Amino acid sequence: MKQNLIGALCALAVIGGAFAQAPKKPAAKAAPVAEVKDAATLEFEKFRAEMEDSNPAELFEMKGQEQWNSKRGPKNVSLAESCDLGQGIGKVKGAYVKMPRYFADADAVMDAERRIVWCMVEKQGFKFDEIAAKPFANANFTPDITNLVTYVAGHSRNMKVAVPLKDPKVQEAYRIGKEVAAYRAGPYDFSCNTCHGADGKRIRMQNLPNLSTPAGAMKGVQGWPGYRMTGGVMLTHQWRMGDCFRQQRFPQPKYASDAISYLLTYMIGNANGQVYKGPGIKR
């Protein structure tokens, strides 16, 4: 804390005048801050390390595996025999880290969760509106799609992220996603980049990854889908995007929509080359 205060005081001397005269240089705006971790963060990281051998996410992976292989839905087919995640029908190995990608049969760039929903609807005959009505877990309920995403993500554990950005359709989604991240609107003029566009920023003690850098983007990808200690629920990357928009004071993104696929293409695309450690544990 002492160091922090000294840093803040030094910065204050530099920017003191600037603030009163409307600062224009973003570099001079905030105190220079190394990644600071409070006691709760350090305690949680210790806990997470200890939990790694018995990650609760694995229970959801097992349920997802069973559901992936079972004949289900009005058409009574399994995803294992019908769903192509980009690596061939039924193939899950490495599929998660290679999405979002373009799927010609849907004529859309889709992230992993959206692609599995597409398969459930098109191949198994489930109703999209019924899935989208309750897409995320709560204390009493975990949707099948969450188990399935967790299963698929588990088969990309310790693999490098490799979104096919050279595909022109994926490239376009990336460029649109970049603009979605920069778009300021709403009562507080916030965009994604307000919090996630620069290095070394925090909200309270929460470090904010800079999604425009490979390491920062990976921090936004790592650990999703994740088992959240708060409430004890398994949540997906789609859920996390929605919660960011909530805090941005925006309305709610529709489930499995283009807008979220674009944003995830930008974010996961920026994490290309970084190693994904599989479904994780979150606070």
Place this chain on the structure above:
Amino acid sequence: MTKTILLAAAVALPLLTAALPAAADADYRAKAIAALKKDFQPRGQASLDRLAEDGLQAICNRTENKPPEYIAKRLEADQLAAVKYPADGKLLGDWKSGEKLAQSGRGFTWSDNPGLPVGGNCYNCHQIAPKETSFGTIGPTLYQFGKLRGNTPEIQKYAYSKIYNAKAHNLCSEMPRFGQAGALKEQQIKDLVALLLDPESPVNK
């Protein structure tokens, strides 16, 4: 948003579009905006009209938050002219109420009760009183804000207008326009000014 601001934005925007090269980014931005309009749904108090840019947001969005100086100066002046100061001319409220308000990050999300008062969100982004060590760093530190500047009428007016509308001093500032947006009421802004400037406030001890 006042009429003058809208008017200035309407004048500035075509000027700006003419001044910039026809970048491919504009096409992607148009597609991004179309996707946002198509793919969002209202929830709670967060209605779809929140997706629309006002004039100021449109200019910041089209210049990567770095508008040309002549446009920035003009619109900052408009924003400043629209700041509503208290009728009694008293800008310094109660720093203790200000500290409570600075702590709260509530308000305006789809999960917030729209009937409840909105928080100042200050500690989310700023260091302020030294006792609170859990502070964000998106904005500059405000510790010793008044001690360094003095508690003069000019500084009080500056602090009030900065909280009321940060864009009056820095057009594409990350900070919300708390008064302009109707988030913070007159008395709340006075209390925050006191937190920053009152010599008795822990900020200035």
